[in-house]
Amino acid sequence: MSSTLFLYLSLIGACFFSANALPGFADKIYGVNIGSWLVLEPWMLPAEWESMGGEICQSNCSKCIASEFALAQAYPTTVDEKFKGHWETWFNQEDVDQLVDAGMNTVRVPLGYWIVEPLVNRTSEFYPKGGILELQRGLRQLSKAGITVILDHHALPGVASPGQMFAGRCTDDVQFYTPYNYHRALIWTAVMTALSHLDPNFSSVAALEAMNEPIMDATKTPGLGEFQKNFVQTVRAVEISLGIPVPGLKCPPSPRLSAANNVTSAFGMVSTLSSIFNPEVLRVLVDAVPVFEQVARQLRLNTAFSQGGLRRRLSRRKALVTNFMDVTWQYNNPSNPADAAIGPQAYDNHLYYSFGGVAAPNEKAYLTHVCNLDRIQNDAALGNSPLWFGEWGLSTQFNATDEFLCKWADAQKYSYSKGAGWLSWNFKIEISTLAGDTARQWSYMEGLRRGYFTKDPSQFHDPNVCAPYINNTSIDIIGT
Numbered sequence: 001m002s003s004t005l006f007l008y009l010s011l012i013g014a015c016f017f018s019a020n021a022l023p024g025f026a027d028k029i030y031g032v033n034i035g036s037w038l039v040l041e042p043w044m045l046p047a048e049w050e051s052m053g054g055e056i057c058q059s060n061c062s063k064c065i066a067s068e069f070a071l072a073q074a075y076p077t078t079v080d081e082k083f084k085g086h087w088e089t090w091f092n093q094e095d096v097d098q099l100v101d102a103g104m105n106t107v108r109v110p111l112g113y114w115i116v117e118p119l120v121n122r123t124s125e126f127y128p129k130g131g132i133l134e135l136q137r138g139l140r141q142l143s144k145a146g147i148t149v150i151l152d153h154h155a156l157p158g159v160a161s162p163g164q165m166f167a168g169r170c171t172d173d174v175q176f177y178t179p180y181n182y183h184r185a186l187i188w189t190a191v192m193t194a195l196s197h198l199d200p201n202f203s204s205v206a207a208l209e210a211m212n213e214p215i216m217d218a219t220k221t222p223g224l225g226e227f228q229k230n231f232v233q234t235v236r237a238v239e240i241s242l243g244i245p246v247p248g249l250k251c252p253p254s255p256r257l258s259a260a261n262n263v264t265s266a267f268g269m270v271s272t273l274s275s276i277f278n279p280e281v282l283r284v285l286v287d288a289v290p291v292f293e294q295v296a297r298q299l300r301l302n303t304a305f306s307q308g309g310l311r312r313r314l315s316r317r318k319a320l321v322t323n324f325m326d327v328t329w330q331y332n333n334p335s336n337p338a339d340a341a342i343g344p345q346a347y348d349n350h351l352y353y354s355f356g357g358v359a360a361p362n363e364k365a366y367l368t369h370v371c372n373l374d375r376i377q378n379d380a381a382l383g384n385s386p387l388w389f390g391e392w393g394l395s396t397q398f399n400a401t402d403e404f405l406c407k408w409a410d411a412q413k414y415s416y417s418k419g420a421g422w423l424s425w426n427f428k429i430e431i432s433t434l435a436g437d438t439a440r441q442w443s444y445m446e447g448l449r450r451g452y453f454t455k456d457p458s459q460f461h462d463p464n465v466c467a468p469y470i471n472n473t474s475i476d477i478i479g480t
């Protein structure tokens with residue numbers, strides 16, 4: 001090999017190193033979100049929502065039954081049954097088969113904190129029960145299909161985003177960014193980490209996302225940097241307690257810990273690791289024990305093993321990839337999640353053109369912007385690599401032609417797959433009179449049926465789709 005070639009390879013090596021460094025993931029992520037399954041957003045299935053007893057309010061979603069919280073509050077005795085029907089029909093084996101046919105190798109599954117039922121204060125918080133059993137069922141189907149899973153803590157305790165159906169409750173009373181709710185989110189994290197490793201149905205879970213879309217103004221999210229660090233420490237503390245090696249984390253050998261033969265005692269003994277983990281994380285582990293036990297009973301999960309059996313069982317498990325929204329999601333001096341990393345970590349960027357502020361509302365500006373996208377490089381410069389695009393779609397601020405949507409799909413896939421890959425929002429949208437045309441630009445499966453997406457997600461209708469737009473700075477690409 002010539003020294004020039006060698007130099008060249010080592011330079012590009014640095015650029016591409018990250019995409020392959022994620023245990024449990026395909027080299028390139030082609031995926032979708034399983035949205036509106038375990039966190040229901042009425043706008044995506046308005047007819048079903050109305051049939052469940054929900055409402056579609058005109059402007060302000062806090063004014064009618066337009067969130068899981070509002071529906072559970074309105075129908076306290078029948079809400080679990082109503083949601084069971086939804087969970088069973090919105091995502092099932094037929095959908096998994098379609099994902100396989102569509103070449104999807106990964107899914108992101110949005111979850112609410114209430115799926116860990118003991119965390120819900122039933123005197124003031126209203127959510128359906130039984131979702132965890134559906135998650136277990138769906139994950140089993142996904143793992144049999146060989147599809148990698150990102151579990152996404154999407155709707156957080158106390159509500160993390162004002163006026164949003166995706167927050168679980170539509171309200172301006174945002175209480176997530178407080179010690180009490182950070183603590184509950186960390187217990188959730190400990191339970192999900194333990195389930196991912198211990199329940200064979202969870203075996204294709206490879207990443208845990210700390211939180212979906214915090215408020216963008218970092219002055220409104222006090223304590224988020226501390227939470228990011230505690231999130232990673234919680235995942236790693238659970239893994240160390242279960243005997244799963246974490247790359248880059250050397251732990252002092254603990255004979256007591258390696259003798260643990262059940263999850264409760266393993267969690268309990270993590271206090272012996274107090275020199276590594278901060279006191280809040282140790283409190284989380286202690287508080288997580290009874291919560292985990294209750295969830296494990298609900299899932300009929302065996303948590304007791306013969307001496308050494310726990311370790312043998314988990315010897316092939318790999319540390320989870322911890323996952324955060326990228327640092328550029330927020331402004332006003334945000335904390336950088338890269339500072340929290342211990343072991344494998346990945347970053348998530350969401351990009352929607354239809355909400356404004358990205359590019360002027362016309363075809364050329366959209367294509368010019370996405371073809372010259374600099375987010376992957378900018379994030380990498382801040383340590384936020386590898387990066388995937390965990391939410392995006394074909395929606396536009398203007399009436400798009402079929403011809404444009406083919407280009408729009410190609411161009412976004414082209415730019416997003418320069419990073420770790422992409423997961424489109426959403427896998428499906430209800431087809432109904434009430435939903436109108438929503439599916440055309442928001443549903444991957446509908447986009448595939450209509451031919452906007454190629455049958456093989458790694459392919460393009462036109463691999464040169466971006467050629468006319470790259471390196472063209474003659475027009476103003478920023479608009480509102």
Ligand SMILES: *[C@@H]1O[C@H](CO)[C@@H](O)[C@H](O)[C@H]1NC(C)=O
Nearest residue numbers: 059060061062063163171172
């Ligand atoms: C929605 O309604 C609530 C309750 O009346 C109010 O506090 C809030 O400011 C409204 N939000 C918007 C965006 O209008």
Ligand SMILES: *[C@@H]1O[C@H](CO)[C@@H](O)[C@H](O)[C@H]1NC(C)=O
Nearest residue numbers: 119120121122123124125180
């Ligand atoms: C549950 O919520 C009620 C009402 O907000 C509150 O008074 C109570 O202290 C909460 N319970 C716990 C265990 O936090």
Ligand SMILES: *[C@@H]1O[C@H](CO)[C@@H](O)[C@H](O)[C@H]1NC(C)=O
Nearest residue numbers: 133136137140141199200201
């Ligand atoms: C979970 O896994 C166990 C053991 O493989 C299996 O018996 C059970 O049916 C699975 N549960 C679900 C809901 O798929």
Ligand SMILES: *[C@@H]1O[C@H](CO)[C@@H](O)[C@H](O)[C@H]1NC(C)=O
Nearest residue numbers: 260261262263264265303304
């Ligand atoms: C777990 O193990 C500890 C220590 O060996 C033991 O005291 C405890 O009873 C066990 N708990 C369960 C639920 O098996």
Ligand SMILES: *[C@@H]1O[C@H](CO)[C@@H](O)[C@H](O)[C@H]1NC(C)=O
Nearest residue numbers: 361396397398399400401437
């Ligand atoms: C898009 O088309 C619809 C129906 O033809 C029309 O009512 C609407 O004004 C158009 N919107 C834009 C932004 O052109």
Ligand SMILES: *[C@@H]1O[C@H](CO)[C@@H](O)[C@H](O)[C@H]1NC(C)=O
Nearest residue numbers: 467468469470471472473474
């Ligand atoms: C830049 O845009 C103009 C106007 O659409 C186009 O004619 C030209 O070919 C583009 N230049 C490059 C380098 O792509």
Ligand SMILES: *[C@@H]1O[C@H](CO)[C@@H](O)[C@H](O)[C@H]1NC(C)=O
Nearest residue numbers: 371372467469470471472473
């Ligand atoms: C722009 O295009 C020209 C001609 O194709 C090329 O020489 C130049 O390197 C490009 N500049 C950038 C910043 O990509």
